[in-house]
Amino acid sequence: MTLGKPSTAPRTALLASRIRFEEKRILEALERRGVPCTQIDTRTVRHHMDGLPPAWDLVLNREISATKALYAALTFEASGVTVVNSSAAIEICGDKWRTSLALHRAGIPTPRASLALTTEAAQQAAEEIGYPVVIKPLVGSWGRRVALLPDADATRTVLEHCDAIPSPQAQIIYLQSYVDKPGRDIRVIVVGGVPIGAVYRMSDEWRTNVARGSRTKPCALTDDIAGLAVAAAAQTGAAIAGVDLAEDVDGGLYVLEVNHGVEFKGFQEALDGRVDVAEEIADRLVSEVWK
Numbered sequence: 001m002t003l004g005k006p007s008t009a010p011r012t013a014l015l016a017s018r019i020r021f022e023e024k025r026i027l028e029a030l031e032r033r034g035v036p037c038t039q040i041d042t043r044t045v046r047h048h049m050d051g052l053p054p055a056w057d058l059v060l061n062r063e064i065s066a067t068k069a070l071y072a073a074l075t076f077e078a079s080g081v082t083v084v085n086s087s088a089a090i091e092i093c094g095d096k097w098r099t100s101l102a103l104h105r106a107g108i109p110t111p112r113a114s115l116a117l118t119t120e121a122a123q124q125a126a127e128e129i130g131y132p133v134v135i136k137p138l139v140g141s142w143g144r145r146v147a148l149l150p151d152a153d154a155t156r157t158v159l160e161h162c163d164a165i166p167s168p169q170a171q172i173i174y175l176q177s178y179v180d181k182p183g184r185d186i187r188v189i190v191v192g193g194v195p196i197g198a199v200y201r202m203s204d205e206w207r208t209n210v211a212r213g214s215r216t217k218p219c220a221l222t223d224d225i226a227g228l229a230v231a232a233a234a235q236t237g238a239a240i241a242g243v244d245l246a247e248d249v250d251g252g253l254y255v256l257e258v259n260h261g262v263e264f265k266g267f268q269e270a271l272d273g274r275v276d277v278a279e280e281i282a283d284r285l286v287s288e289v290w291k
């Protein structure tokens with residue numbers, strides 16, 4: 001890609017309510033490219049439907065709350081602003097059932113998933129899937145409230161807890177068949193349709209989220225891994241995607257999910273010197289701004 005001076009000053013902004021490692025690195029990478037980038041604090045965003053359009057052409061959406069990220073994207077897009085990731089991508093990636101449906105529809109291997117609209121139906125669905133079965137909140141991250149249910153008794157108890165949560169969404173139960181993976185999963189980051197690298201996330205517990213303390217180490221970006229990650233990112237519409245894959249004992253590869261607000265501290269540490277995620281993201285944004 002060729003970088004040049006824009007004819008008019010690009011109006012680029014980064015939306016976040018908290019500047020973490022990732023946002024700091026992206027802002028620094030944009031600064032190195034001479035791209036002026038305003039920080040928008042999500043907590044200050046308000047927009048009147050008959051008000052002036054926002055002062056940005058492109059917004060990098062780094063809001064940590066999926067709900068706020070979605071509504072911010074909808075708001076900016078309504079005024080013609082390009083938002084990365086878009087509201088359409090957040091709507092799919094931010095909801096595990098919609099992600100499963102999108103992947104399944106595209107023929108991308110993903111663990112069999114089921115949705116039940118009551119906890120009673122969920123108990124039935126778990127029996128039909130067979131134990132162990134994985135239960136996840138429809139919306140969530142860092143592996144919170146993701147549980148591996150070994151049998152009908154444990155399932156009944158967890159479903160009682162779901163019933164006690166005073167939120168209609170908590171009683172919509174998402175279940176997934178368990179992938180018997182070798183103590184690790186694979187995170188691939190895809191930027192603008194290009195898989196930029198892969199790491200293993202290893203843990204002694206079955207949930208291998210970095211936020212839960214898993215260790216990361218480089219993983220070879222094989223054609224299979226790269227191809228699945230790119231297809232999954234494309235299917236969900238995520239321009240910047242963290243695609244999680246699990247290997248089964250029989251050697252099969254499955255896409256577990258696609259993250260729209262990818263954190264990459266652990267990924268970066270494992271691949272330091274080989275890949276720079278913030279630089280890749282900045283390159284993509286620059287190509288949007290200068291296109």
Ligand SMILES: Nc1ncnc2c1ncn2[C@@H]1O[C@H](COP(=O)(O)OP(=O)(O)OP(=O)(O)O)[C@@H](O)[C@H]1O
Nearest residue numbers: 111140141142143144176177178179206207208209
């Ligand atoms: N079907 C499955 N089979 C085997 N392991 C799974 C399965 N689903 C999830 N896991 C494990 O549990 C972890 C958490 O699950 P998942 O990633 O779906 O939760 P999350 O809350 O969306 O996390 P995040 O969005 O931060 O990646 C995964 O990283 C993986 O190690």
